[in-house]
Amino acid sequence: MSQGLSDRERVAWLRLARTDTVGPVAFEQLLARFGDPAAALAALPDLARRAGRSGPLRIPSEAEVEAELAAGAALGARLICACETAFPQALAALDPPPPVIWALGRAELLDRSAVAVVGARVASAAGQRFARGLAADLGQAGQVVVSGMARGIDAAAHEGALPHGTVAVLGGGIDDVYPPEHRPLHERIAEAGCVVSESPPGRRAQAKDFPRRNRIISGLSRAVVVVEAEVRSGSLITARLAAEQGREVLAVPGSPLDPRAKGTNDLIRQGAALCEGVEDVLRALEGFPGLRERERPYQPPPPAMDDAADSGLRERIRALLSPTPVSRDEIARSAGAGAAATAAALVELSLAGRAELLPGGWVVAAEA
Structure with missing residues (x-):
């Protein structure tokens, strides 16, 4: 794909990104296999059928994605595809990047040096005060503050950073304001900062959307600071993703008597x-080795020959999968197959709803 997309190419790109069971990993591999979204779309029904999908694959029509584009434009938002020069450099470095994002507000903030500040929704007054002050100090030091616009620490971080630049990443669409009392905050961020989402406008956030949201929060940032978090917390997922992405991870210590400090x-x-303050974050950024960037803008590998997997290989690979993540390389070794044939089989199994492809080269059996 070229750096600039025609209207027709943009529609095909978005249709592929919105197709049922096509996540970022399958999207990238389908582009690598077929060369462009239109060719991949034409091949999808047969790929899903031969891998054992029982019903038809849900592929959005051109009219549906044109309606999404119109809804975003009506909000004043911008769709940015991963192959375009405007796509944020930090997100382009992810393996793989999200195929598309919607941006409402000052999209230029997405390419500035950024630090995520996240934490508990039910946060202490002291934790919120710390997050607000840290975000203000980071903004004064030239950093954009990224968070998820949730109650508690997220909202405090946005408030502190607003005069300098802040990015809110949402699980639902860019117009999905939750909690409802954050509508004024959402409006201020959309005007002075930037609201970002991987989801279509109008979509209400579901539980499955938040891991993707957290991946973008950490992906946009050079460092993630966790202010308060209980032992089972979405903020800890963001911290884990940051570490996997090669970002710096910092945490604010707290009293052992407070479960939010555990x-x-x-x-x-x-x-x-x-x-304990902005100096610690800036010191961590000084030692930051830099993003393991791909060539920008993101380009899929040149199209390969169609390494279609035979049914016997697909079933051998499916039998190797379990709810425990395993690397694609390990699957290839265990199946006695080449990397290209294994990748092709896994994509087909994912389209059939029988496997789930995860970032970082991991795969699990799809839930029955």
Whole structure:
């Protein structure tokens, strides 16, 4: 794909990105296999059928994605595809990047140096005060502050950073304001900062959307600071994703008597840098090795020959999968197959709803 997309290419790109069971990993591999979204779309029904899908694959029509584009334009938002020069450099470095994002507001903020500040929704007054002050200090130091616009720490971080630049990443569409009382905050961020989402406008966030949202929060940032978090917390997922992406992870220590400090204290125990103020964050950024960037703008590999997997290989690979993530390389070794044939089989199984492809080269059996 070229750096600039025609209207027709943009529609095909979005149709492929919105197709049922096509996540970022399958999207990238389908582009690598077929060369462009239109060719991949034409092949999808047969790929899903031969891998054992029982019903038809849900592929959005051109009219449906044109309606999404119109809805975004009506909000004043911009769709940015991963192959375009305007796509944020930090997200383009992910393996793989999200195929598309919607941006409402100052999209130029997405290419500035950024730090994520995240934490508990039911946050203490002291934790919110710390997050607000840290975000203001980071903004004064030239950093954009990224968070998820949730109650508690997220909202405090956005408030502190608003005069300098802040990015809110949402699980639903860019117009999905949750909690409802954050509508004024959403409006201020859309005007002075930027609201970002991988989801279509109008979509209400579901539980499955938040891991994707957290991946974008960490992906946009050079460092992630966790202010308060219980031991089972979405903020800890963001911290784990940041570490996997090669970002810096910092945590604010707290009292062992406060359950909201258990997650952050455990992060420090596991090797996260201690954060007591902006100096700690800036010191971590000084040692930041830089993003493991792909060539920008993101380009899929040149189209390969159609390494279609035979049914016997698909079934051998499916039998190797379990709810425990395993690497594609390990699957290829166990199946005695080449990397290209294994990748082709896994994409077909994912289209059939029988496997789930995860970022970082991992795969699990899809839930029955």
